Amino acid sequence: MTTIRKRILATQFAAKQLEAVSAKxxxxxxxxxxxxxxxxxxxxxxxxxxxxxxxxxxxxxLSLIDYAWHTPNGGSRNIIEAKRLKDAGVLSGVPDITIAVPSRQFHAFYMELKSSKGKLSPAQIKFAHNMKSVGNYYCVAYSVNEAIEFIKAYMGDMLCTAQ
Known part of the structure; x- marks a missing residue:
C-alpha cells in the first residue's frame, strides 16, 4: 500500500471514529x-x-492532479508581504481547492475545506456567491470523505478510478 493511500485511510479512519462520539x-x-x-x-x-x-x-x-490545485490564501503574513500579495492580485475568500475541468452542468469546481468547527468568512461567502452566479460549482467540506463525495458527484462518469 502506498504512503499516500495509507495517509488517506488513516485520516478517514480517525474521522469515522470521532463521528461516533457526540460533540458534548x-x-x-x-x-x-x-x-x-x-x-x-x-x-x-x-x-x-x-x-x-x-x-x-x-x-x-488524464490525471486529475494536472487540473486541480490548492490556493494558499490562508495563514498569517507580515504587513509588507500582505500588501505585496494584495497588489499582485491575491483575492481574499478564494477556496482551498479548484478543479479546472468543466462538468456537464458547471464551468469549474471550487471547494472550501473546513475543520469540524470551521466557519466561512464574509469574503468566502461573497466568493461562493460570485462563483455560483456565473455557473460554477462551489461547496464546503468538513471531512475527507465529504470532500471526496463532492468531487465524485461533480466529476460524475468522467472519473475512471473508483478509490
Whole structure:
C-alpha cells in the first residue's frame, strides 16, 4: 500500500471514529484527534493525485492532479508581504481547492475545506456567491470523505478510478 493511500485511510479512519462520539462527550484529548483543515487538505489532495478521468473532448485518460490545485490564501503574513500579495492580485475568500475541468452542468469546481468547527468568512461567502452566479460549482467540506463525495458527484462518469 502506498504512503499516500495509507495517509488517506488513516485520516478517514480517525474521522469515522470521532463521528461516533457526540460533540458534548469529546474530551480535550479526543478534540486533538480531530483532523485539522491542513490534514484534511493533504488527504484530499493525496486522493486527487490517484484519480484519472476521461474528458469527452480528449480520447485518453488524464490525471486529475494536472487540473486541480490548492490556493494558499490562508495563514498569517507580515504587513509588507500582505500588501505585496494584495497588489499582485491575491483575492481574499478564494477556496482551498479548484478543479479546472468543466462538468456537464458547471464551468469549474471550487471547494472550501473546513475543520469540524470551521466557519466561512464574509469574503468566502461573497466568493461562493460570485462563483455560483456565473455557473460554477462551489461547496464546503468538513471531512475527507465529504470532500471526496463532492468531487465524485461533480466529476460524475468522467472519473475512471473508483478509490
Amino acid at each position: 462527550k469529546l474530551t480535550k484529548v479526543a478534540k486533538k484527534l480531530l483532523p485539522t483543515e491542513q490534514q484534511i487538505q493533504n488527504a484530499v489532495m493525496d486522493w486527487i493525485r490517484l484519480q484519472k478521468f476521461n474528458f469527452y473532448l480528449i480520447k485518453k485518460r
